[in-house]
Amino acid sequence: MIDDLPNRIVTFPGDENRARCFNHVLALVAKGSIRQFDVPKGKADAALDEAERELNELAEGIGIEDEKMRAEWEGNDEDDEDDEGWVDEVARLSVADREELEANITPVRLVLVKVSLHLPSWQSWIELTLS
Amino acid sequence: MLNLAERKMPRDVSTRWNSTYDMLDFAVGYQSAIDDMTGDKTTNLRKYELDDGEWKIAEQLRDTLKVRVSQRPHLANKFPI
Numbered sequence: 372m373i374d375d376l377p378n379r380i381v382t383f384p385g386d387e388n389r390a391r392c393f394n395h396v397l398a399l400v401a402k403g404s405i406r407q408f409d410v411p412k413g414k415a416d417a418a419l420d421e422a423e424r425e426l427n428e429l430a431e432g433i434g435i436e437d438e439k440m441r442a443e444w445e446g447n448d449e450d451d452e453d454d455e456g457w458v459d460e461v462a463r464l465s466v467a468d469r470e471e472l473e474a475n476i477t478p479v480r481l482v483l484v485k486v487s488l489h490l491p492s493w494q495s496w497i498e499l500t501l502s
Numbered sequence: 503m504l505n506l507a508e509r510k511m512p513r514d515v516s517t518r519w520n521s522t523y524d525m526l527d528f529a530v531g532y533q534s535a536i537d538d539m540t541g542d543k544t545t546n547l548r549k550y551e552l553d554d555g556e557w558k559i560a561e562q563l564r565d566t567l568k569v570r571v572s573q574r575p576h577l578a579n580k581f582p583i
Contacts, residue, residue, distance in 0.1 A: 401567075404566070404567075405522055405567075408563075478555075478556070478559060479559055479563060481556070482552065482556045482559045482560050482563070483514065483522070483526075483563075485550045485551075485552055485556070486514075486525060486526065486529045486552070486560065487513075487514050487525065488547075488550050489511065489529065489536055489539070489540070489547070489550060490511045490513055492539060492545055492547055493510075493511040493536075493539070494510070494511075496535075496539040496542075496545060497535075500535075500538070
């Protein structure tokens with residue numbers, strides 16, 4: 372890939388630009404995709420529709436678990452987050468487009484929240500059904 | 503119960519994007535067991551029940567995230583969210 376890139380991109384100086392950049396790009400793409408499905412924190416608008424209300428209700432409690440896990444991982448990360456040049460494309464959308472995007476994303480968020488909340492009951496359910 | 507080995511359900515951690523894949527892949531694989539669990543009166547999990555459309559979404563998202571999994575665990579650890 373690195374051998375071929377200078378032929379395709381005039382401004383690419385060659386293999387002194389390490390392939391690691393490519394990994395970073397991959398990681399940015401992955402996290403850009405996934406963070407669309409994060410539940411916005413404390414979004415207690417009166418304008419929340421039923422699905423969103425349900426979502427916020429369900430998502431309560433996940434945050435605490437999440438913080439715990441995050442704390443466990445802290446110190447493991449040698450690389451600090453580097454979001455330089457990060458552009459929030461969503462913020463650039465028109466109100467109508469953003470609403471449409473939200474409407475499309477909400478069902479996916481709901482699925483993720485529901486599946487996350489299966490976890491606390493799973494172990495005891497398994498034990499129950501195996502006994 | 504079903505012919506599925508007893509397994510721990512992976513937790514979705516927001517700082518590890520491959521964990522979302524693990525969680526979804528588990529859920530999709532254990533769909534019938536999870537449906538049994540959420541549909542059972544005693545577990546009180548009705549509101550977490552996934553309908554057919556929602557299971558489809560879970561599958562599609564799992565498949566979308568799968569492409570990136572070949573790079574793990576290195577990438578997700580190196581570049582956490």
